Amino acid sequence: MNLLITGGAGFIGSNFIHYMLTAHPNDQIINLDLLTYAGNLENLCSVSAHQNYHFIHGNICNKSLIEKIIDQFHIDSIINFAAESHVDRSIDQPGLFVKTNVLGTQILLDAAKKHQFRKYIQISTDEVYGSLDSDGSFTEKSPLAPNSPYAASKASADLLTRAYFKTFGLNINITRCSNNYGPYQFPEKLIPLIITNAIEDQVLPVYGDGAHVRDWIYVSDHCVAIDQVLHHGKPGEIYNIGADHELHNIDLVKHILDQLHKPYDKIKYVSDRPGHDRRYAINTSKIRSDLNWQPQYDFEKGINQTIQWYLKHKTWWKKIKNGAFKDYYNQHYGKAPE
Template identity: 60%
Template sequence: MKLLVTGGAGFIGSNFVRYMVNKYPDYTIVNLDLLTYAGNLENLKDIENKPNYKFVRGDIADRDFIHGLFQEEKFDYVLNFAAESHVDRSITDPGIFVQTNIQGTLALLDAAKTFGVKKYLQVSTDEVYGTLGETGYFTEETPLAANSPYSASKAGADLLVRAYNETFGLPTNITRCSNNYGPYHFPEKLIPLMIINALNDKELPVYGDGLNVRDWLHVEDHCQAIDLVLHKGLVGEVYNVGGNNERTNIDIVKTILKQLGKPESLIKFVKDRPGHDRRYAIDATKLRTELGWSPKYNFDTGIEQTINWYLNNKEWWENIISGEYQEYFKSQYGDR
């Protein structure tokens, strides 16, 4: 079996590549990544020399390149993780989100249709469903109601995937996951940003009142869910993935400060994110009952391990925050 994993140098993609390379020595895993600011081959140092792993640098939205790659490699499965993934960046520069997330998905779908694959799996997000109030959960039947340019681009991509299944009979699945956390999470996102700022005794910028709720899932549990959907998911179906770990942002920040022994005076409430979704919560019943998925991490131990990972891998994140990312960091939060 030959798998194309796009975006395999990013946070979730690199965790997934590692998981698959180790679990399936007989599969060949081809990691295609453009290495944007978020792509980092350091994430894969421990497996880069494995015989069943190969890296290719390229853009999923480059149609000629993608066509050529499919022609040459004859993939059995395609898993599309590659995306512009940060909501705040989509507010300042939506165009690249349409380019990568929609045009890139279209180029992959066209190549999969032209050359034929056993399955095309699109890694999507719960953000396509919009926002919840105090109660209720997103199911696979919840209407799409994206609120940010990021989630709108992911919803557009999901509809293209659906259309390629309905119109052309391409065997597809879509997974929609809640917020992931764990090792190699890029330091622009809430959990790693807060850990790193706290370690550096810098302010922790909490948007609005800090009471927005996210449903946290350990990245390894997400990888296991994708593996299940790839092998057992019914063609054409959507599967929600979520850990039933709802936490307010301020709770997360306080948990981090407590474990690191840092004072809550570091917390700074800042201007809210425009269009900030209030609450996400996933109903993953379909994945649990139909495919037998069950997450192995409980949030309290998962977050403790994750904080320890950042403590033990200082060099990894110091390299990131001293590079190009620093400029973006400054434009968002000032030179602190």
């Protein structure tokens, strides 16, 4: 397989490339990434010289570049990880999210249709379903009800992808995953933010009352699920991916502090973000039954490995937090960590 991975220098994309080069060493992996704030080639240093891996710096909105890559590397499948993905940033700059997440997806779909690709996978999110009360869970048939510009742009991309299956017969799948955690995650996200701030004895910002609920999945389990969809997903199908491990944000923060033997006195409740979804929970019975997938990491194992990774890779995240990240942090949480 000659596989184009868009957004492969980001958190989930880079973990997926590491996984694929081990699981399918004969596949050609082409990584197209614009290297915006969350794209980091240091995530892929260990595979940069691999004979079946190639990196190209570029934008998924560049139609001519997409065509050139397809011709040069004989691409037959695309997995689209490329996206502006942080809710807070989408509130500040919704237009950027529409351009990348919607227009970029349409350009990739057009290329896949033109060249009759074997497979196109749109990597989406459980956030397209909106928010839940204290019980129930989202299935693949749940209505889309996004509550942030980010989620709305991803829902729009999902609908475009579905339309290319219905109208043009393109072999597509859409995956909607719960919150990921693990190595190489940009430290504006909750888990790496709390881990790195706690290591440095900084304030630990928690939105609102801390009672928002998320389902957490270790990134390696997500990668295996995508691989199953790539090779065995039924054309046109949507697959929810999650670990069925729900936690209140404040309980997650306290668990991390307990693992690091840190006190709770640095926790600071900050003003909640506009339209903050209260609870996400997704039903994963479809991918478990149809594709024989299930997560291999329980939360205790996954979070311990994640904490150890950030303890061992301080140079990686300190470089990020000492750059433009400080301005972002100051805008959303108050004074940036020194």
